[in-house]
Amino acid sequence: MRFSGLRILKEGLTGNRGWGAHWRDPEPKPAYDIVIIGGGGHGLATAYYLAAEHGLRNIAVLEKGYIGGGNVGRNTTIVRANYVMPGNSEFYSHSLKLWEGLEETLNYNVMHSQRGIINLFHSDGQRDYAARRGNAMVNQGDDAILLDREGVRKHAPYLDFDNVRFPVYGGLYHPRGGTARHDAVAWGFARGADMRGVDLLQNCEVTGIDIENGAVTGVQTTRGAIRAKKVGIVVAGRSGQVAAMAGLRLPIESHILQAFVTEGLKPCIDQVITFGMGHFYISQSDKGGLVFGGDLDMYASYAQRGNLPLVEHVMEAGMTLMPMIGKAKVLRSWGGIMDMTPDGSPIIDKTPVDGLFIDCGWCYGGFKAVPGSGHCFAHLLATGRPHAAAANFRLDRFRDGIGLMDEEGTGAQHNLH
Numbered sequence: 273m274r275f276s277g278l279r280i281l282k283e284g285l286t287g288n289r290g291w292g293a294h295w296r297d298p299e300p301k302p303a304y305d306i307v308i309i310g311g312g313g314h315g316l317a318t319a320y321y322l323a324a325e326h327g328l329r330n331i332a333v334l335e336k337g338y339i340g341g342g343n344v345g346r347n348t349t350i351v352r353a354n355y356v357m358p359g360n361s362e363f364y365s366h367s368l369k370l371w372e373g374l375e376e377t378l379n380y381n382v383m384h385s386q387r388g389i390i391n392l393f394h395s396d397g398q399r400d401y402a403a404r405r406g407n408a409m410v411n412q413g414d415d416a417i418l419l420d421r422e423g424v425r426k427h428a429p430y431l432d433f434d435n436v437r438f439p440v441y442g443g444l445y446h447p448r449g450g451t452a453r454h455d456a457v458a459w460g461f462a463r464g465a466d467m468r469g470v471d472l473l474q475n476c477e478v479t480g481i482d483i484e485n486g487a488v489t490g491v492q493t494t495r496g497a498i499r500a501k502k503v504g505i506v507v508a509g510r511s512g513q514v515a516a517m518a519g520l521r522l523p524i525e526s527h528i529l530q531a532f533v534t535e536g537l538k539p540c541i542d543q544v545i546t547f548g549m550g551h552f553y554i555s556q557s558d559k560g561g562l563v564f565g566g567d568l569d570m571y572a573s574y575a576q577r578g579n580l581p582l583v584e585h586v587m588e589a590g591m592t593l594m595p596m597i598g599k600a601k602v603l604r605s606w607g608g609i610m611d612m613t614p615d616g617s618p619i620i621d622k623t624p625v626d627g628l629f630i631d632c633g634w635c636y637g638g639f640k641a642v643p644g645s646g647h648c649f650a651h652l653l654a655t656g657r658p659h660a661a662a663a664n665f666r667l668d669r670f671r672d673g674i675g676l677m678d679e680e681g682t683g684a685q686h687n688l689h
C-alpha cells in the first residue's frame with residue numbers, strides 16, 4: 273500500500289474503507305538468518321536497511337512489548353547534527369542527511385520539521401565555545417550561525433534577555449536541526465521493514481541467548497526458541513540486562529530521563545531552544561503543546577518514571593529562561609530509561625561472542641540517531657565491517673581508553689553525560 277495525495281482523496285471520498293494494517297502479525301519461524309532484539313527506533317531501522325540496502329529478507333525483530341512503546345515513543349523528538357568530537361560529528365552528520373530524505377525513502381510522513389535549534393550562551397567563555405562548536409560543524413559540512421543577542425531576540429523575543437544571573441549573550445543557530453513525530457518514525461520503519469518481508473514479532477521477550485563453542489546459535493523467548501545465524505542487541509535502556517544473557521558486562525548504566533508537555537497553545541516557540549546555564553530545552557509540538565525536559569534523574573534505575581526534585585529543577589530552569597511559561601498548564605510528564613556510557617557516546621560493534629552484535633549507549637540523544645544507527649548497524653551485520661561513519665563507536669575503547677569521545681568533557685561518570 274503506497275501513500276499519496278491521490279490515495280488520501282480516494283479514501284476520503286469512499287469512507288476510508290481501503291486502509292489496511294501497516295504491518296503483518298506473523299507467527300515466529302523456527303529459524304532466521306538475523307534476529308534483532310528490540311523493536312525500538314534503532315532495531316526497526318536496522319531491519320529496514322538490512323532488507324532495503326542489503327537485500328536480506330529472512331530477518332525477525334523481537335519486541336517484548338509493542339512497536340514504539342519504548343524510548344522511541346517517549347522522547348522530545350529533537351533531531352540535530354551539532355556535535356564537535358571527531359567520531360560523533362561525522363556520524364550525526366550522516367544521520368541528519370538520512371533524515372532529510374526519510375519521508376520519500378519510507379513513503380511515510382514522519383513530520384520531520386527543520387525549524388532550527390538555538391543553543392543559548394550566557395557568558396564570554398560560553399560564546400567562545402559556541403564559536404568553536406559552530407566552526408567544527410561548518411567544517412563538517414553542516415550549518416551553524418553565531419547569533420548575537422539581537423539576533424536571538426528576532427527568533428525568540430519571549431526569552432528573559434536581562435535575567436540578572438543569566439543574561440542572554442547570544443546563541444548558536446543550527447537551521448537544519450528540528451523535530452520529527454517520534455511514533456511515526458517507528459511506524460514508518462516498521463512498515464518499510466514488514467513490506468520487505470521482515471517479521472515483526474511483538475509480545476516476544478528474549479529471555480536467553482544461546483551460545484555454542486563461542487558462537488551465537490539463537491535466542492530463547494516467551495514465544496519459544498528461535499535459531500539465528502546472527503543476533504543484534506538493540507534494546508536501549510535494557511542493554512546491560514540483555515547483554516548479561518550472553519555473559520557480557522557492558523560499560524553502561526541505565527538512568528531515567530523525564531519529559532513534560534503543556535496544554536496546547538497557539539504557536540509561540542518557532543525553534544528548539546536550549547538554555548546554556550541549566551539543563552533545559554523546549555520546542556512546540558504541531559498540536560501546540562510545549563514539549564520540554566532537562567537533566568537525568570541522577571541515579572541508576574530501570575523504572576520508567578522520574579522523581580519530583582528533578583521536576584522542580586526543570587520547572588525552575590524554564591521559569592528562569594522564559595517566565596511566560598509559568599502561565600501554561602503542564603498536562604503530562606513521563607520517563608524513559610537511558611543507556612548511558614562513560615564517554616556519553618554510543619557503541620555499534622561486534623561482541624566477543626561470534627555472530628553477536630550490539631548497538632547501544634545512545635544516552636539521551638538516540639532519537640536523532642535512528643536512521644544513522646540503523647544504517648550503520650545494518651552495514652556491520654551484513655558485511656562484518658564497520659560503516660565509516662560509525663567506525664569509532666568501538667566497544668573496546670572503554671578497555672584501552674583509546675578513542676574515547678567525551679563530547680561534554682565531564683569524564684567517566686555515566687550520569688553526567
Ligand SMILES: Cc1cc2nc3c(=O)[nH]c(=O)nc-3n(C[C@H](O)[C@H](O)[C@H](O)COP(=O)(O)OP(=O)(O)OC[C@H]3O[C@@H](n4cnc5c(N)ncnc54)[C@H](O)[C@@H]3O)c2cc1C
Nearest residue numbers: 310312313314336342343344348350478608637638639640
Ligand atoms: C524523555 C526523553 C527525551 C528524549 N529526548 C530526545 C531528543 O530530543 N532527541 C534525541 O535524539 N533523543 C532523545 N531521547 C533519547 C532517545 O529516545 C533514545 O536514545 C532512543 O529512542 C533509544 O533507542 P530505541 O528507539 O531503539 O529505544 P527503545 O524504543 O527503548 O527500543 C528498545 C526496545 O527494546 C525492547 N526490549 C528490551 N528488552 C527486551 C527483551 N529482553 N526482548 C525483546 N525486546 C526487548 C524494549 O521493549 C524497547 O521497545 C530521549 C529519551 C527520553 C526518555
